Amino acid sequence: PLNSFIMKNVMGFQRTIMRITDERVKKTNEVLDGIKVIKLYGWEESVTKEVEDIRNREIDALKGRLKYSIFLTFLWSCSPILVSLLSFLCYSLVAGELTSSRAFVSLTLFNILRFPLIMLPNMITQL
Numbered sequence: 001p002l003n004s005f006i007m008k009n010v011m012g013f014q015r016t017i018m019r020i021t022d023e024r025v026k027k028t029n030e031v032l033d034g035i036k037v038i039k040l041y042g043w044e045e046s047v048t049k050e051v052e053d054i055r056n057r058e059i060d061a062l063k064g065r066l067k068y069s070i071f072l073t074f075l076w077s078c079s080p081i082l083v084s085l086l087s088f089l090c091y092s093l094v095a096g097e098l099t100s101s102r103a104f105v106s107l108t109l110f111n112i113l114r115f116p117l118i119m120l121p122n123m124i125t126q127l
Helices: 001-031 035-043 044-095 100-126
Strands: none
Touching: 001 035, 001 044, 035 044, 044 100
């Protein structure tokens, strides 16, 4: 659920970025097509400001998408640690005592299962 929420926001930012990029490219092409007129009338500063404003909006949207991507990567990186901690917490609450031998064996098993669990979504989508 959290992953889908984050990805919906990332995709929303991506659509915004593409729309603004198209706007900037159109404006740049317009400037390049009319460069002689712009130079003749001395409109360089105003045209430059328009393109820079569009570019600044594009950069703001890129920063927004980047924040969500960083958060998603952070969650993906921390998930094995969180799973281990939550498993130990649940075991301690249910069974009472967590010995060092059980903890280290569990950590080893979690580490062995890490790669298959990472690859599982990829395998499901390839079916």
